[in-house]
Amino acid sequence: MKYMILSYASQQDYDEMSGKDAGRGAWSGEELAAMTTFMTTVNKELEESGELVETRGLAAPVHTRRVGLRDGVPYVTDGPYAETQEVLAGYWIVECESFDRALEIAGRLGQCPAPEGTYASAYADIRPIMESAADMGF
Amino acid sequence: MDVSASEDLLRELAPQVLGAVVRRYGHFDLAEDAVQEALLAAATQWPRDGVPDDPRAWLVTVAARRLTDLLRAEQARRRREDTVAARALPDDWLSPPADRPAPASDDTLVLLFMCCHPSLSPPSQLALTLRAVGGLTTAEIARAFMVSEATMTRRITRAKQRVKDSGVPFRLPGAAERAQRTGAVLHVLYLIFNEGYASTSGPDLHRAELAAEAIRLARVVHRLLPDDPEAAGLLALMLLTDARRPARTGRDGALVPMAEQDRTLWNAAFIAEGVELVTNALSRGAPGPYQLQAAIAALHDEAPTAEETDWPQITALYELLMRGTDNPMIALNHAVAVAMARGPGAGLDLLDGLAGDERLSGDHRLYAVRAHLLEMSGDDEGARTAYKEAAERAMSLPQQRYLHARAARLEPDVPDGDPDPA
Numbered sequence: 001m002k003y004m005i006l007s008y009a010s011q012q013d014y015d016e017m018s019g020k021d022a023g024r025g026a027w028s029g030e031e032l033a034a035m036t037t038f039m040t041t042v043n044k045e046l047e048e049s050g051e052l053v054e055t056r057g058l059a060a061p062v063h064t065r066r067v068g069l070r071d072g073v074p075y076v077t078d079g080p081y082a083e084t085q086e087v088l089a090g091y092w093i094v095e096c097e098s099f100d101r102a103l104e105i106a107g108r109l110g111q112c113p114a115p116e117g118t119y120a121s122a123y124a125d126i127r128p129i130m131e132s133a134a135d136m137g138f
Numbered sequence: 139m140d141v142s143a144s145e146d147l148l149r150e151l152a153p154q155v156l157g158a159v160v161r162r163y164g165h166f167d168l169a170e171d172a173v174q175e176a177l178l179a180a181a182t183q184w185p186r187d188g189v190p191d192d193p194r195a196w197l198v199t200v201a202a203r204r205l206t207d208l209l210r211a212e213q214a215r216r217r218r219e220d221t222v223a224a225r226a227l228p229d230d231w232l233s234p235p236a237d238r239p240a241p242a243s244d245d246t247l248v249l250l251f252m253c254c255h256p257s258l259s260p261p262s263q264l265a266l267t268l269r270a271v272g273g274l275t276t277a278e279i280a281r282a283f284m285v286s287e288a289t290m291t292r293r294i295t296r297a298k299q300r301v302k303d304s305g306v307p308f309r310l311p312g313a314a315e316r317a318q319r320t321g322a323v324l325h326v327l328y329l330i331f332n333e334g335y336a337s338t339s340g341p342d343l344h345r346a347e348l349a350a351e352a353i354r355l356a357r358v359v360h361r362l363l364p365d366d367p368e369a370a371g372l373l374a375l376m377l378l379t380d381a382r383r384p385a386r387t388g389r390d391g392a393l394v395p396m397a398e399q400d401r402t403l404w405n406a407a408f409i410a411e412g413v414e415l416v417t418n419a420l421s422r423g424a425p426g427p428y429q430l431q432a433a434i435a436a437l438h439d440e441a442p443t444a445e446e447t448d449w450p451q452i453t454a455l456y457e458l459l460m461r462g463t464d465n466p467m468i469a470l471n472h473a474v475a476v477a478m479a480r481g482p483g484a485g486l487d488l489l490d491g492l493a494g495d496e497r498l499s500g501d502h503r504l505y506a507v508r509a510h511l512l513e514m515s516g517d518d519e520g521a522r523t524a525y526k527e528a529a530e531r532a533m534s535l536p537q538q539r540y541l542h543a544r545a546a547r548l549e550p551d552v553p554d555g556d557p558d559p560a
Binding site: 051 | 284286289388389392416488529530533535538539541542543
């Protein structure tokens with residue numbers, strides 16, 4: 001079974017990682033390097049165990065554009081998110097033997113080092129992926 | 139023979155063997171699988187039993203045998219075997235005359251031209267070249283391009299199918315077409331190199347390996363086309379650019395701009411080789427874009443300090459480069475060179491002209507260059523604003539951190555005590 005692990009962050013988190021003080025202080029080079037090393041290691045482990053299907057990080061929320069439809073005409077707006085609003089920041093697609101294993105992987109990802117306070121409220125969502133119409137009960 | 143020497147030999151032989159098998163039997167797609175299996179057999183047997191006297195012939199024989207197996211396993215077995223039999227040229231039934239030169243190197247070149255066929259999209263050309271000529275596994279290529287292995291497998295399979303459908307014969311194109319197609323071959327190698335070099339973010343080894351692979355393939359092409367000045371220029375450009383890699387990032391992965399790099403870390407052997415290559419190539423008439431870019435890189439690499447860089451010469455080379463192309467990044471680099479040669483004001487004037495270019499107006503690099511030039515001219519406040527604007531537009535974390543750090547350096551000194559008198 002494949003599972004999608006979704007991780008969340010706010011524009012504020014992105015700003016602080018980019019070296020800008022957005023209220024709680026900017027990340028130092030060492031803090032960023034610790035995160036990169038941790039993520040590289042875990043992703044490599046998942047790759048070697050054959051469980052990693054794909055993983056991507058998303059650019060900061062400020063680079064988001066929202067497209068809607070008004071009177072039948074598409075319109076585009078800039079940054080629909082408030083600075084502190086948690087939005088999707090990246091995802092992993094893993095293929096593993098059980099939901100429990102997917103939760104274990106997400107738990108391990110949650111141990112990523114970060115400046116104190118940043119991850120106090122961090123969480124991830126894990127959702128099974130439907131492979132076919134049959135999976136959905138049609 | 140130790141394992142890594144054996145791996146080098148296999149990598150060197152892989153395209154020659156694939157070329158020989160395709161030339162003899164056709165079936166590019168199946169031949170590729172057969173050669174992979176022959177290489178795998180060699181990788182396990184040679185370290186144990188020793189390398190055979192003629193390793194290339196050994197591999198061709200094993201791959202050909204495997205190809206026959208694969209063809210037999212196919213549904214239309216009879217028909218395909220007939221095809222193979224019909225494709226065996228009279229030459230293959232007889233032993234070759236003693237004075238016939240070994241076709242090995244030509245096969246590699248034909249393979250390269252085949253992988254860079256115009257009917258393929260650039261990503262497919264890249265993938266197929268790395269797989270067939272570079273001998274990288276699909277998993278390695280997928281990791282380097284950050285896509286899943288399944289996606290890369292589909293891309294390579296489609297590319298092989300397309301080569302098959304287009305009915306490209308396995309031979310070098312004629313002289314006129316070859317000149318045109320050499321451009322595509324060089325461009326693909328250039329893209330592979332850039333993928334490995336320019337987009338490096340953080341300590342990602344796979345990408346560094348990609349740059350090394352591009353250099354290895356550029357060496358092969360230069361050896362096969364020794365009279366092509368652009369092939370020499372491209373190899374020189376890669377060597378002269380890659381020479382700076384060890385000084386490009388700090389210990390924590392942060393970007394270090396060229397002016398602040400520790401030049402003693404630069405790869406002196408690569409610089410010497412690159413300079414010699416580009417000097418020889420430039421003596422052969424009107425230089426193409428790879429030679430010009432290599433000449434610019436050589437001037438940077440040869441300067442003992444950032445201050446002693448020959449900026450007037452670099453400006454002139456960018457002007458030559460701009461004549462042949464309408465590339466906004468070249469115009470931006472030209473503006474930097476002008477600023478360094480004639481002062482920041484001259485560079486800022488050129489930037490004003492570029493700001494109207496839609497391809498550049500939202501790009502963080504335009505703001506970053508403006509920030510640097512404003513800082514040079516002593517306008518700290520304007521520079522700080524421009525660094526921040528650049529950081530907002532940049533997408534990569536190391537770039538953002540670099541730009542924020544520059545902005546922070548220009549913060550006005552806060553006097554001791556009460557920072558806010560109001």
